[in-house]
Amino acid sequence: xxxxxxxxxxxxxxxxxxxxxxxxxxxxxxxxxxxxxxxxxxxxxxxxxxxxxxxxxxxxxxxxxxxxxxxxxxxxxxxxxxxxxxxxxxxxxxxxxxxxxxxxxxxxxxxxxxxxxxxxxxxxxxxxxxxxxxxxxxxxxxxxxxxxxxxxxxxxxxxxxxxxxxxxxxxxxxxxxxxxxxxxxxxxxxxxxxxxxxxxxxxxxxxxxxxxxxxxxxxxxxxxxxxxxxxxxxxxxxxxxxxxxxxxxxxxxxxxxxxxxxxxxxxxxxxxxxxxxxxxxxxxxxxxxxxxxxxxxxxxxxxxxxxxxxxxxxxxxxxxxxxxx
Ligand code: NAD
Numbered sequence: 001x002x003x004x005x006x007x008x009x010x011x012x013x014x015x016x017x018x019x020x021x022x023x024x025x026x027x028x029x030x031x032x033x034x035x036x037x038x039x040x041x042x043x044x045x046x047x048x049x050x051x052x053x054x055x056x057x058x059x060x061x062x063x064x065x066x067x068x069x070x071x072x073x074x075x076x077x078x079x080x081x082x083x084x085x086x087x088x089x090x091x092x093x094x095x096x097x098x099x100x101x102x103x104x105x106x107x108x109x110x111x112x113x114x115x116x117x118x119x120x121x122x123x124x125x126x127x128x129x130x131x132x133x134x135x136x137x138x139x140x141x142x143x144x145x146x147x148x149x150x151x152x153x154x155x156x157x158x159x160x161x162x163x164x165x166x167x168x169x170x171x172x173x174x175x176x177x178x179x180x181x182x183x184x185x186x187x188x189x190x191x192x193x194x195x196x197x198x199x200x201x202x203x204x205x206x207x208x209x210x211x212x213x214x215x216x217x218x219x220x221x222x223x224x225x226x227x228x229x230x231x232x233x234x235x236x237x238x239x240x241x242x243x244x245x246x247x248x249x250x251x252x253x254x255x256x257x258x259x260x261x262x263x264x265x266x267x268x269x270x271x272x273x274x275x276x277x278x279x280x281x282x283x284x285x286x287x288x289x290x291x292x293x294x295x296x297x298x299x300x301x302x303x304x305x306x307x308x309x310x311x312x313x314x315x316x317x318x319x320x321x322x323x324x325x
Pocket of ligand 1: 038
């Protein structure tokens with residue numbers, strides 16, 4: 001199921017100034033891989049990679065990958081991570097989301113093919129939609145509503161998986177697909193609408209934590225350093241995938257909120273709000289493939305990961321308060 005692993009000296013990361021992309025850039029540099037980070041800062045920010053600018057082998061280039069992708073010189077690996085990813089972002093930018101999943105994927109696949117590079121597509125657990133099978137294995141086809149509000153993201157990713165597969169089968173491009181499940185950690189945006197930063201922001205500022213529905217819906221959350229390590233294991237392998245990358249431990253949204261209240265020492269109450277349309281009730285990866293093919297499993301406990309994330313947000317809030325005077 002794949003081609004032999006190759007030596008990676010220079011990588012292109014699209015969406016590298018985003019949450020996940022910035023951790024990938026960092027871990028690649030730690031592995032002595034040069035990084036060209038392409039980003040149009042639609043949902044990311046140069047701040048996320050400011051600490052990398054002084055590191056040898058790192059280049060940040062403003063580029064919208066839906067227009068064209070041109071990278072001079074040799075490239076051994078292309079990681080396509082550009083895309084709005086939080087529901088708030090892709091509901092606000094449905095056309096941009098569909099364009100980066102289609103045109104962006106086409107252009108970055110073209111780059112990988114021209115350079116003879118390995119290509120890794122950031123797909124998502126959202127391709128399973130509101131799944132009817134639990135946990136989700138990679139051979140489950142999913143339950144997606146193409147005309148529902150989340151359809152723009154889910155279908156963009158499903159199309160990008162199909163296009164990546166077509167490049168592999170018809171052009172022989174060395175491609176891989178990772179289906180990433182909910183990931184959290186430092187450099188998430190406080191206002192991106194996802195539950196963890198929302199809960200932490202609410203708890204740190206003493207506002208009520210707003211839990212959707214009755215909070216019994218579950219998510220499996222993976223700490224970003226673990227997710228990025230799993231993604232790079234896949235990138236450095238010759239496997240085609242798709243491979244689920246996520247934490248198989250399930251956590252209810254209510255438990256998550258209660259945990260964050262405990263970790264922040266907050267006295268915020270918990271408030272229940274309406275459940276968003278098409279919100280999946282359960283989502284949990286079967287990670288057998290990642291364990292068997294990549295010897296990967298998450299190593300940071302949810303408690304430790306949440307503690308690190310709370311600390312990071314608390315430091316940012318303090319710094320913002322000092323700046324505001
Ligand atoms: P993010 O919004 O923080 O990062 C996305 C980055 O892509 C941003 O820096 C943004 O500016 C950039 N971008 C968007 N459109 C672009 C374009 N046309 N050209 C160039 N750059 C563009 O999101 P994230 O959470 O870091 O997600 C990164 C990738 O991982 C996405 O493809 C997402 O679908 C996937 N993913 C993330 C998660 C998660 O839990 N964070 C889960 C599953 C999949």
